[in-house]
Amino acid sequence: MKQIKKLLVANRGEIALRVLRSAKEMGIQTVAIYSTADRNALHVRYADEAVCVGGPQSSESYLRGDAILEACRRLGVDAIHPGYGFLSENAEFARLVTEAGLIFVGPSPEAMNIMGDKLSAKQAVKAYNIPLVPGTDEAISDVEEAKRIAAEVGFPILIKASAGGGGKGMRIVNSAAEFEEQMQLAINEATSAFGDGSVFIEKFVTGxxxxxxxxxxxxxxxxxxxFERECSIQRRHQKVIEEAPSSVLTPELRARMGQCAVDVARACDYTGAGTVEFLLDEQRNFYFLEMNTRLQVEHPVTEQITGLDLVKEQIRVAQGLPLPFSQQDLTITGHALELRVYAEDPQNNFLPDIGTLTTYVRPQGPGVRVDDGFEQGMDIPIYYDPMIAKLVTFGKDRQEAIERMLRAIDEYQITGIQTTLGFGRYVLQHPAFVSGDFDTNFIRDHFSPTAIADAAPQGPTTEKLAAVLTAMLLTEKKPAPATAADSAASVSNWKRNRTGIR
Incomplete structure (x- = not known):
């Protein structure tokens, strides 16, 4: 067993806090890193030790593997947990960590390399007969050859960057006439975003x-x-609402997809926590999409339905311990939802917002969990992802989880910036979501800028408020009976505070 005594979390915000808390429960000393913009961040205050690794830009701080490793050397760190984002899927960083004699809490660099490239991932899983979306399984640069393949696959098709993610380097092509232009755009965007212009072709799965x-x-x-997470409510190919389990998977389909996910992990000798992503079409056929070789943003919903702490499991695996359970030991209990609370304006095409959290009050109560890294009075920095928090609810079934999420959204008080709370309320009340009959086109098909106002909680009407106020005024103007009991001492505290009587 490789004992971890001191863990550095190479991340920031809510995920840094999330990892630090689990490490503390395990009796592990913790180190936080921070940029100059995050000097007063909650994760910095929470850790046993904290070290500044550079300026506010990610490239000056959280992406500086050299500065992070130097901090580990100076502080006697045993292991690094990368969280998600930043260096979490950087195979070269993982290699440097292990070469420095440290434990990397994550998969091997080799597994990262295989699954980090969509084409090499396809090649790796072929031996396991994993269902793949029809298309090419290698990079293609010849436009005429690509056109021919696209015609064979059938339009619409999707041109995708091999090293892509987050929707970058991706183009939907509906006909041969627009193919050449869209392919060049995809190559240019992939080169700019990832330094790799390799693209491939897939059948575009509608709905x-x-x-x-x-x-x-x-x-x-x-x-x-x-088990699974449903992640179909997305904007700009990025998830906004996730739930577990999915409302459409049968036990048989769940078992088949689960076995395929295990086989994908086996294809690259995977260790630690990872996520295998699939597309499910309207006929309930599923296709392997990619594997994310890290902890996912939406991992809390899986924790809620399984009762497991995924961060602790990651750390135990990194220490060389075997999993303490088998597949047969795992069951689904209840239902969980997660709303990513972003500093964004959904009524303005989800444009990111910055500013000060003038009011910031978290919801509480049964079945409510908030993973965040902010408190009232703090600023939302411009340098990083605009996610403020992950609002998670858990219930005995999907209906209760939805009801709790709606209650939690209404209790969550945030002013000073625009957020996606209102968008979340709209989605959870929409008939398509409630019925489970939705797909990744939900925003395109159902959402409009005015929808949030329409879904907002309806308070008393102006007429009702006027009637109540009039009644109160008339009551106050009525002459009181002249009795000894009419004294300041006999006036209720409520009325005394309203009228100024002392």
């Missing part, structure tokens, strides 16, 4: 659902899946 399977693997060859 798909985005289903992902959480997997865990150890160094002893044990791999399990922790």
């Amino acid at each position: 798909p659902r985005h289903i992902e399977i959480q997997v865990l693997g150890d160094e002893h060859g044990n791999i399990v899946h922790l």
